[in-house]
Amino acid sequence: MRIGAGMSRISIDAERLRAARNHDRRCLLCEHRCGADRAVGQRGPCKAGCEARVFRHRVEYGEELELVPSHLFYLSGCDLRCAFCIAEMNAFDPRRGRELTPAFFAEAVAWGREQGARNVQWVGGEPTIHLPRILEAMSGCGELPPVIWKSDFYGTPDAFSLLAGVVDVYVADFKFGNDACAVRIAGVRNYVDTVTRNLSLVAERQDLIVRHLLLPGHFDCCYRPVVAWLRRHLRQAKFSIRDGYLPRWRAKHFADLAVPLPATAGEQAADLAADQGLHVIH
């Protein structure tokens, strides 16, 4: 892991860029597998075109301790439609923000380093749907600090193969413990199989932090299954329990999500994770 390290040369060769750009013409970056020809204006469920846009970038201190200070690049557009998304419309409208170009990215990274950032972190929305532009942006930098990829992990194996050797740490949002909640709240099918497949894939080759945002009323249907899966398959993975849920975006339309998290939920979740022998980080 390069976390804590300084700048190092990043290698993204022409073949990788070519393979990534193929998805502009037939997008198979996420498990919607829509096949949209984004270059001619077709749009899939994420609505993204060939541009990636940054709606916010800033150096943050609220991430897991081993990541801070982290320079987060928030890209608009997402393949999920989580009703509680804290980024709200910025996450779902890929026309928002300024265009991600190699020149902008290089300048922003230099600014982040001046502010003390130890790494750059791609977040969204969902960065996976913008992989071609992200690789282009990074390839324009001779050197970069460690690269963090924070994702919903709904990408295809092809998408993850494009990131191999480029990303230093994956931060995976394991949001739902069953497919019914994923369909109802985020509008995605086959969620658990997809995310767990990708977690297993990545854990073999790279440092991984698995995050779970506790949702009100979803302790038994979502949190417990997530913990059980990790216990069985990835017990040594770093597990980060997030208890800062707020009923934002369209959460008010869901009776279970329209309220804040109970004050005791975080402690209850931490107790269960400890009881199951998970490697909890803060």
Place this chain on the structure above:
Amino acid sequence: MDAEDETRTTEITILPDGRICLFGASREVLELLGEMDLGDPALDQRLGYLRSLDRAAREAAFGETATTALEGRSS
């Protein structure tokens, strides 16, 4: 269409029961909350960690300065 520029913004939400939720926490906001002595072990741990990073950076910088000075003396 441009997004609102939130590059220099930290969102603070205070729930009715007094819990404080931060989104996009800056160092300055964490220090401010630390000054308020909220009795939050997670916040105290985070600030302690950040200060340890500061110390390590200062020591590394001092080490480089000292090494450069010694090199200059021996040449």
